Amino acid sequence: MSQQQPLISHLLELRNKLLRAIGSVLLVFITIVYWANDIYHYIALPLMRSLPETGSMIATDVAAPFFAPFKLTLVLAFFIAIPYVLYQVWSFVAPGLYKHEKRLVVPLLASSTLLFYLGIAFAYYIVFPVVFGFFTSVVPDGVQVATDISSYLSFILKLFFAFGLAFEIPVAVVLLCWAGVTTPDELRQKRPYIVVGAFVVGMVLTPPDIISQTMLAVPMLLLFEGGLIAARFYSKKEDEPENEQAEN
Numbered sequence: 001m002s003q004q005q006p007l008i009s010h011l012l013e014l015r016n017k018l019l020r021a022i023g024s025v026l027l028v029f030i031t032i033v034y035w036a037n038d039i040y041h042y043i044a045l046p047l048m049r050s051l052p053e054t055g056s057m058i059a060t061d062v063a064a065p066f067f068a069p070f071k072l073t074l075v076l077a078f079f080i081a082i083p084y085v086l087y088q089v090w091s092f093v094a095p096g097l098y099k100h101e102k103r104l105v106v107p108l109l110a111s112s113t114l115l116f117y118l119g120i121a122f123a124y125y126i127v128f129p130v131v132f133g134f135f136t137s138v139v140p141d142g143v144q145v146a147t148d149i150s151s152y153l154s155f156i157l158k159l160f161f162a163f164g165l166a167f168e169i170p171v172a173v174v175l176l177c178w179a180g181v182t183t184p185d186e187l188r189q190k191r192p193y194i195v196v197g198a199f200v201v202g203m204v205l206t207p208p209d210i211i212s213q214t215m216l217a218v219p220m221l222l223l224f225e226g227g228l229i230a231a232r233f234y235s236k237k238e239d240e241p242e243n244e245q246a247e248n
Contacts, residue, residue: 017088024084029077036069040149043072046128047152050136055145057152068149075157079120083113104178112171115223119167123159127215134211159212162205166220173227184231187224194224 032039044057051057059065078085086109094102139145176182187194202217 014092017092021081021085021088024081025074025077028080029074032077032080033070033073036073039076040069040072040153043124043156044149044152046124047132047147050129050132051145052136052139055136057149058146059150060148061150064148064150068153072153072157075160079117082116086113108171108174112168115167115171116164119163119165120160122167122219123156123163127159127163127212128156130215131212158205162216163219166201166205166216167223169220169223170227170230173224174231177231184228187228187231195221198224 048057059068061067090105090109094105136145173187177184177187198217198220199213201220202213202215205216
């Protein structure tokens with residue numbers, strides 16, 4: 001029974017953290033849902049600016065005009081609440097970490113959040129205008145561009161997550177080097193394979209066009225190089241002894 005008590009207390013604490021994280025997302029959602037249509041309009045601007053005068057966006061499903069902005073607003077609420085969600089994760093795992101691990105995790109959480117936001121901003125302000133401009137410029141004669149709002153939402157959310165996750169590469173490189181899995185020198189030696197892998201990932205995560213694939217692969221490679229620079233300051237031998245007691 002004494003062994004079950006700590007497990008139950010940890011599960012209860014985990015439940016409380018999850019409820020707080022979900023509650024933060026719902027709170028943000030309730031705050032911004034009134035502007036759901038305006039938010040969708042803003043997200044649709046890169047495509048609408050590229051459409052010809054005769055082009056427009058359409059809704060092929062009866063409920064799409066309601067559910068598309070609703071879904072987008074819910075995802076946006078999650079994006080906005082990410083710092084608090086990560087804080088709940090941090091507060092749950094922190095008691096079990098060593099002091100040297102705590103010193104690393106806090107800046108990594110902050111940098112990963114910032115990089116995720118930068119990835120989304122890069123997709124919206126840089127990639128979308130180029131990609132949509134290209135798509136609308138190669139429309140065959142006699143074909144009118146009329147993009148479904150639900151299809152457009154699925155398309156942009158896929159790119160948002162792809163670029164947001166791709167911008168986490170420096171954090172992944174630092175973690176791998178800090179954990180002793182690899183070293184910056186070993187990663188530099190594998191650079192040709194990483195270049196090929198970046199374009200493969202770009203091909204898998206983005207639409208089947210060379211423009212968006214390249215615009216994802218190139219930042220990934222630059223971020224990889226930035227991760228190598230940052231990883232120089234983290235080495236397994238610099239860590240404190242593993243038997244160091246964690247701070248409460």
